[in-house]
Amino acid sequence: MDKLIFEITEQKKFDINLIRKDFPILFRSVHGKPLVYFDNAATTQKPQSVIDTLKNFYTHLNSNIHRGVHYLSDAATSEYECARKIVQNYINAKSTEEIIYTRGTTESINLVASSYGRKFLNAGDEILVSYMEHHANIIPWQQLCEERGCILKVIPIEDNGELMLSELDNLLTSKTKLVSLVHISNSLGTINPIKKIIDKVHSVGSKILIDAAQSIQHFPIDVQALDCDFLAFSGHKIYGPTGIGVLYGKKEMLDSMPPYQTGGDMIRTVSFEKTTFNDLPWKFEAGTPNIAGAIGLGVAVRYIQTLGLEQIAKQENSLLNYATESLKQFSEIQIIGTSTNKASVVSFVIDNIHPHDVGTLLDRDGIAIRTGHHCTQPVMRRFGVPATSRVSFAFYNTKEEIDVFTNSLKKVLMMFR
Numbered sequence: 001m002d003k004l005i006f007e008i009t010e011q012k013k014f015d016i017n018l019i020r021k022d023f024p025i026l027f028r029s030v031h032g033k034p035l036v037y038f039d040n041a042a043t044t045q046k047p048q049s050v051i052d053t054l055k056n057f058y059t060h061l062n063s064n065i066h067r068g069v070h071y072l073s074d075a076a077t078s079e080y081e082c083a084r085k086i087v088q089n090y091i092n093a094k095s096t097e098e099i100i101y102t103r104g105t106t107e108s109i110n111l112v113a114s115s116y117g118r119k120f121l122n123a124g125d126e127i128l129v130s131y132m133e134h135h136a137n138i139i140p141w142q143q144l145c146e147e148r149g150c151i152l153k154v155i156p157i158e159d160n161g162e163l164m165l166s167e168l169d170n171l172l173t174s175k176t177k178l179v180s181l182v183h184i185s186n187s188l189g190t191i192n193p194i195k196k197i198i199d200k201v202h203s204v205g206s207k208i209l210i211d212a213a214q215s216i217q218h219f220p221i222d223v224q225a226l227d228c229d230f231l232a233f234s235g236h237k238i239y240g241p242t243g244i245g246v247l248y249g250k251k252e253m254l255d256s257m258p259p260y261q262t263g264g265d266m267i268r269t270v271s272f273e274k275t276t277f278n279d280l281p282w283k284f285e286a287g288t289p290n291i292a293g294a295i296g297l298g299v300a301v302r303y304i305q306t307l308g309l310e311q312i313a314k315q316e317n318s319l320l321n322y323a324t325e326s327l328k329q330f331s332e333i334q335i336i337g338t339s340t341n342k343a344s345v346v347s348f349v350i351d352n353i354h355p356h357d358v359g360t361l362l363d364r365d366g367i368a369i370r371t372g373h374h375c376t377q378p379v380m381r382r383f384g385v386p387a388t389s390r391v392s393f394a395f396y397n398t399k400e401e402i403d404v405f406t407n408s409l410k411k412v413l414m415m416f417r
């Protein structure tokens with residue numbers, strides 16, 4: 001019971017009915033109808049092993065970490081650090097020093113903007129983002145530009161929702177000091193060719209941060225092979241708890257950066273004259289962290305490793321294709337984001353029906369989708385729509401659920417005709 005993080009003993013068979021049983025929420029009903037959960041890009045559901053971990057932590061192991069000589073503190077610290085090791089292996093970082101726990105993608109990006117940005121970026125330096133960024137990857141840079149006199153530049157997007165790579169070559173110059181780019185767009189589903197872009201960015205001497213909030217749960221990521229300088233993601237989008245996330249940074253980058261927040265745990269010595277800071281990764285982890293959350297994240301990563309990322313990608317790809325084909329039968333529906341290289345996210349608009357109405361009517365049938373601007377207002381503006389309806393799939397979704405969704409959508413269309 002004191003070891004909360006399990007070892008992988010065998011690869012799970014990819015049997016969708018068995019896998020669904022790992023996610024208790026999938027068996028509840030909403031408005032009297034079986035839940036169809038298609039809002040996985042917002043947050044993923046949690047397997048029983050993650051739910052049990054949180055309960056077991058607070059039942060058997062609850063204690064603060066890194067500061068006690070007593071048994072519970074020691075055991076909690078060991079699980080917390082074991083989870084870090086799991087994340088390190090999952091993204092193939094060189095060491096656990098490169099894995100900083102944060103509250104999520106948003107905090108990870110803010111950490112880099114605040115710490116790296118304030119120290120290394122100066123007036124006239126250029127920061128490059130793209131039109132398809134989540135607001136969490138726009139506003140921290142905008143604020144930094146205001147404070148430091150840097151210039152924010154934006155890579156435009158094509159009509160199919162892909163980055164205009166020809167423009168990237170014009171935008172990347174010796175003035176570019178930092179590029180912060182989303183791996184997979186949360187509102188378009190586009191998978192960006194990040195390896196190619198990382199190499200281009202490095203060729204002008206700039207650093208690059210990858211927002212992996214929507215990719216970390218779909219396919220393997222190897223930070224050493226990619227050679228990105230930073231990578232950010234959230235635990236709750238990879239079947240883990242909310243309130244925990246990760247910033248990966250190359251050790252030499254993190255070493256050169258000042259602390260983001262200050263307080264307990266991130267120090268070595270404190271006097272009123274001077275404070276010296278802790279080693280990596282703890283230098284960036286001030287205060288009591290989300291201990292149960294971090295351990296839960298470790299268990300979530302272990303869980304998807306037992307399923308196998310190849311199998312996950314295969315299942316999600318088949319759901320994407322099925323949903324795309326299903327939506328194409330309706331002439332009133334337009335899919336926003338039609339790249340051939342997409343993750344399992346489908347955004348669409350319907351002639352003369354507001355997405356909010358679509359979402360509300362589908363909800364009555366127990367179908368959870370997201371409507372709105374998805375925190376990507378520039379994308380909405382680029383495509384001339386105020387909002388979209390978005391379905392996003394996880395491996396536990398099924399084609400039968402997509403049929404339920406399509407039938408419900410038919411009713412919505414009939415109602416408005």
Ligand code: 7TS
Pocket residue numbers: 041042043103104105106107134136137182184185186187211213214234370374375
């Ligand atoms: N970056 C991307 C690409 C995202 O999709 C999100 C959240 C974030 C950053 C922020 O992540 P957080 O965990 O720190 O909030 N995206 C969404 C979404 O698509 N619907 O709800 C949240």
